[in-house]
Amino acid sequence: MKTIQDTNLKGKKVLVRVDFNVPFDKQGNIADDTRIREALPTINKLVSDGASVILMAHLGRPKKGGFEAEFSLKPVAEYLSKLINQEVVFTQSLLGSEVENLCKNLREGQVMLLENIRFYPEETKGDKDFAQKLALLGDAYVNDAFGAAHREHSSTATIAQFFPNDKYFGLLMAREVENLNKLMKEHSKPFTAVIGGSKISSKIGVLESLLNIVDNLVIGGGMRYTFYKALGYNVGDSLCEDDKIDVAKSLMSKAKEKGVNLYLPEDSIIADDFSEDANTKYVPEMNIPDGWQGMDIGEKSINKYCEVVLNSKTILWNGPMGVFEMKKFAVGTNAIAKAVAQATEKGAFSAIGGGDSVDAIKESGYADKVSYISTGGGAMLEFLEGKVLPGIKAIEQ
Numbered sequence: 001m002k003t004i005q006d007t008n009l010k011g012k013k014v015l016v017r018v019d020f021n022v023p024f025d026k027q028g029n030i031a032d033d034t035r036i037r038e039a040l041p042t043i044n045k046l047v048s049d050g051a052s053v054i055l056m057a058h059l060g061r062p063k064k065g066g067f068e069a070e071f072s073l074k075p076v077a078e079y080l081s082k083l084i085n086q087e088v089v090f091t092q093s094l095l096g097s098e099v100e101n102l103c104k105n106l107r108e109g110q111v112m113l114l115e116n117i118r119f120y121p122e123e124t125k126g127d128k129d130f131a132q133k134l135a136l137l138g139d140a141y142v143n144d145a146f147g148a149a150h151r152e153h154s155s156t157a158t159i160a161q162f163f164p165n166d167k168y169f170g171l172l173m174a175r176e177v178e179n180l181n182k183l184m185k186e187h188s189k190p191f192t193a194v195i196g197g198s199k200i201s202s203k204i205g206v207l208e209s210l211l212n213i214v215d216n217l218v219i220g221g222g223m224r225y226t227f228y229k230a231l232g233y234n235v236g237d238s239l240c241e242d243d244k245i246d247v248a249k250s251l252m253s254k255a256k257e258k259g260v261n262l263y264l265p266e267d268s269i270i271a272d273d274f275s276e277d278a279n280t281k282y283v284p285e286m287n288i289p290d291g292w293q294g295m296d297i298g299e300k301s302i303n304k305y306c307e308v309v310l311n312s313k314t315i316l317w318n319g320p321m322g323v324f325e326m327k328k329f330a331v332g333t334n335a336i337a338k339a340v341a342q343a344t345e346k347g348a349f350s351a352i353g354g355g356d357s358v359d360a361i362k363e364s365g366y367a368d369k370v371s372y373i374s375t376g377g378g379a380m381l382e383f384l385e386g387k388v389l390p391g392i393k394a395i396e397q
């Protein structure tokens, strides 16, 4: 793997694709700066080597095809300036003589951030001409945006072809690939995957792929009700994808064929409304009464799941066990977070990915007690499905 770790790009103008797609609160402040901080090792390494750093990033999903104030990266440039203790030059346009001159005049160790690359509709189309114009701004290309590595966009993939001998993985990207390879190819057994979240439909690929490598597949979240229905239980008003019942059946029979232990929650905390103020009840079985919906896993499931996790040597966790955004229904998710941390303390390798599970592990206070937290939700899932990510392929080929 060709990473910036093994090279010194002193004196070069280095175009670096980073993932600065951070959330903002209602006051317009950055609500979670993890993604910016995760890019710092790469930025700092290039700065200390004496490269001029030209950062490319996107924010949100602008639709108009041009500048939209709410998606501007200007606040991110200001925030980054404070983190790296130097002014970050910010450009409002990405193409044209002004930005070309700014890039040309960048001194060694200086950092510049280009405005939201998705203000140009060519970006998400992976447009080659656009990528070539961007490429003219630099002498080398670094991809450190693991969170966008599953996208075949101009700045994440297409651009790499214009740097056949000068394209590198950034340090974050390298760490992600290394950890995910470890998970897929070099794991110790027993290997347990805990998969939750809202819908089965967004995780079919990863569930199928995991059945080839894990010993235990532990299911939680809203997706479990599709499995319940497939088994003939009543799901009441719970989240259930009727058109995925066959998928649930096929996953269960594949698990049996492959000797994978597939765990479904035996009990639920249910509510008469999807709200924090709803009336709640415990049901010790898989039948959910009409007028009620499943919101969290129950105590029997929590105990069983924690036991499985604690007896594992490798753990992958993606997706919450319940509607954890409502405190009342975060008990199962927090218990899993704690069990993953405890298993890690006992020597297991643990990997966590997906925005919600990452939020959950942070909120539970165990974030620094797990082996590895991925910065990519969709990218991580696609990697685990065995897909070749365009952002990775573009650097490797």
Ligand code: AMP
Pocket (backbone or CB within 6 Å): 196, 197, 198, 199, 202, 220, 221, 222, 223, 239, 294, 295, 296, 318, 319, 320, 321, 322, 323, 324, 325, 354, 356
């Ligand atoms: P995902 O993005 O697919 O990983 O799903 C995460 C979302 O699943 C979170 O917003 C949770 O609130 C939601 N979720 C978890 N359990 C349930 C449930 N029992 N019913 C409805 N939504 C759920």
